[in-house]
Amino acid sequence: MNKWTRDQIAQRVARDIPEGAYVNLGIGLPTKVANYLPAEREIFLHSENGLLGMGPAPEPGKEDAELINAGKEPVTLLPGGAFFHHGDSFAMMRGGHLDICVLGAFQVSKTGDLANWHTGAADAIPAVGGAMDLAIGAKQVFVMMDHLTKSGACKIVDACTYPLTGIGCVDRIYTDLAVIDVTAQGLIVIDSAEGLTFEALQQVTPVPLLRTRG
């Protein structure tokens, strides 16, 4: 089956982020999106630990332990960037001020429920961080994930079996097979990997998919 690589998914997400957008990229796969944001577009990256206008990683030797991102990796601040405390940072998220957040996921349901913080395993040490705030707070929530798990189960499901992060919060799903909008009418496929037919995509997806509008 034809698939997009992780970098291609990141590239595809980056294409959909417009000039002037305030954007939070979640820990893990979504951080790759930053590598593909076109230089000519001014986009404000938010990091929930208290940065707006986050820049790329510093040159080796220029790291500052007090200038890190949400994944605790060293970053830089662009001219015009700002620092703020956690109360303000989460008000930006919860208060609907961010235009887009991009999150990883274990599962997304057909109605846009998101599960991305806990596998449900009894012995797992839980950790949630800012996932629940981002899920319900950003104007648009994009999810980036593999379409299938390593064992072949589809991560787009009728109802999440893992503990939920948020209800009905996902707007768009980017997988290695397709880009799918979560709408009141259902899941609409708006793009798919080259050579992958709608029927082949539907075959590996256990919930009904709709073809692109128009």
Added chain:
Amino acid sequence: MIDKTVSSLEAAVADVCDGATVMIGGFGSAGQPAELIDALIAQGARELTIVNNNAGNGEVGLAALLKARRVRKIICSFPRQADSQVFDALFRAGQIELELVPQGNLALRIQAAGAGLGAVFTPTGYGTRLAEGKETRVIDGKPYVLEFPIKAQFALIKAHRGDRWGNLVYRKAARNFGPIMAMAATTTIAQVSQIVPLGALDPETIVTPGIFTQRVVAVPPVNADEA
């Protein structure tokens, strides 16, 4: 003359009692008041409830406090990390209680305490297991969860510069929880890289006004870039 500066780390934390709730600033190690935590370990208070975003990294700072078995309970959003081995072992052995709070609700509950609010309706966590058993309400068609303030007897925070009235400014992303924890604790103890004369901090840029700070102790930075 009002002078909130304290001459030693030991004196700054001398009255933290057994069973106290102590907020500790920092996101990972950025903004973590490591020297104040070391002083707290040396001071010996036990059965503490700690409020922090994480549950310690490596073997130093908050992780060292946990390792010294001084912490009964931790309230945090993200305990599990690549280097949270001290917490992980205590948790798996049932030797530490965990209250897991979504990060924004953690900040909000700290802010609610500092602002004197009785409770706050927040949309975060609604319908998830972290809101199980909590009161909910639909306001303007949107569901919310009732969350209660987190208060503390003490806050240990790290700021960049401070003066003898307790005014503070922070450095870069080390600001994180400092300003809101300073507001939520009865006694806020700030370690600062430098104590400056009154009037040296630009009043337009003071982040934590001195009313929220009870003690200031100087800890010159190891890294000269942070001076």
